[in-house]
Amino acid sequence: MRDVSLSIERGELLVIVGPSGSGKTTLLNLISGIDKPTKGEIWIEGTRIDQLDEDTLAHWRGQHVGIVFQFFQLLPTLTVLENVLLPLQLQDVWHNPSSERALALLEQVGMSAHLDKLPAELSGGEQQRVALARALINDPPILIADEPTGNLDSAAGKQVIELFCKQHQAGKTVILVTHEERVAEIASRRLRMVDGRLEDEQLWGKR
Numbered sequence: 001m002r003d004v005s006l007s008i009e010r011g012e013l014l015v016i017v018g019p020s021g022s023g024k025t026t027l028l029n030l031i032s033g034i035d036k037p038t039k040g041e042i043w044i045e046g047t048r049i050d051q052l053d054e055d056t057l058a059h060w061r062g063q064h065v066g067i068v069f070q071f072f073q074l075l076p077t078l079t080v081l082e083n084v085l086l087p088l089q090l091q092d093v094w095h096n097p098s099s100e101r102a103l104a105l106l107e108q109v110g111m112s113a114h115l116d117k118l119p120a121e122l123s124g125g126e127q128q129r130v131a132l133a134r135a136l137i138n139d140p141p142i143l144i145a146d147e148p149t150g151n152l153d154s155a156a157g158k159q160v161i162e163l164f165c166k167q168h169q170a171g172k173t174v175i176l177v178t179h180e181e182r183v184a185e186i187a188s189r190r191l192r193m194v195d196g197r198l199e200d201e202q203l204w205g206k207r
């Protein structure tokens with residue numbers, strides 16, 4: 001990836017499109033601090049995240065970024081509720097193990113009836129909705145998702161897209177990578193990645 005310069009406004013719903021191998025996942029991993037750039041700087045809300053040490057970065061990420069992975073990445077041996085609670089445990093805010101917020105989020109994504117199920121007992125769309133609840137448990141200002149509808153049929157995909165729209169409307173900064181036109185349509189801004197470069201910046205009507 002070369003010469004990528006990107007600034008994202010708070011509250012944007014940014015959609016990144018582009019062919020396979022063009023660097024979209026790499027860009028998301030840089031923004032969320034999963035990968036570090038060999039050159040250049042990454043600033044988020046006044047913090048230069050590429051210079052943080054691993055522990056500080058992990059803590060920063062837990063507080064600031066919610067990530068929804070393409071293949072959900074729920075832990076197979078934990079129930080739905082336990083999966084959503086897990087980031088709280090990792091963030092060491094487990095003193096008062098209140099599951100109130102997790103229950104409210106699972107309600108919001110329509111998964112209240114499945115709290116004690118294991119991921120293997122859920123459909124792809126249901127797993128993706130649990131992954132979204134998990135990404136939101138720490139109430140991060142930034143929500144990042146890589147192909148959130150890539151493995152879903154069109155009805156499940158539509159539900160998941162609506163959930164991302166809701167998060168945007170609630171004031172979160174949402175960054176989505178997609179191959180799908182129907183997802184790109186919800187963007188307030190759309191970028192195209194080609195061969196490791198960003199191009200075709202288009203402004204779309206804010207919704």
Ligand SMILES: Nc1ncnc2c1ncn2[C@@H]1O[C@H](COP(=O)(O)OP(=O)(O)OP(=O)(O)O)[C@@H](O)[C@H]1O
Pocket residue numbers: 018019020021022023024025026027
């Ligand atoms: N850890 C890595 N080390 C070296 N090269 C990598 C690494 N991860 C990815 N790449 C390469 O970087 C390029 C961009 O990969 P990336 O996964 O960001 O593409 P993508 O746009 O997300 O593609 P897709 O749409 O298929 O998910 C590819 O050529 C890939 O082979």
Ligand SMILES: [Mg+2]
Pocket residue numbers: 024025026146
């Ligand atoms: Mg990718």
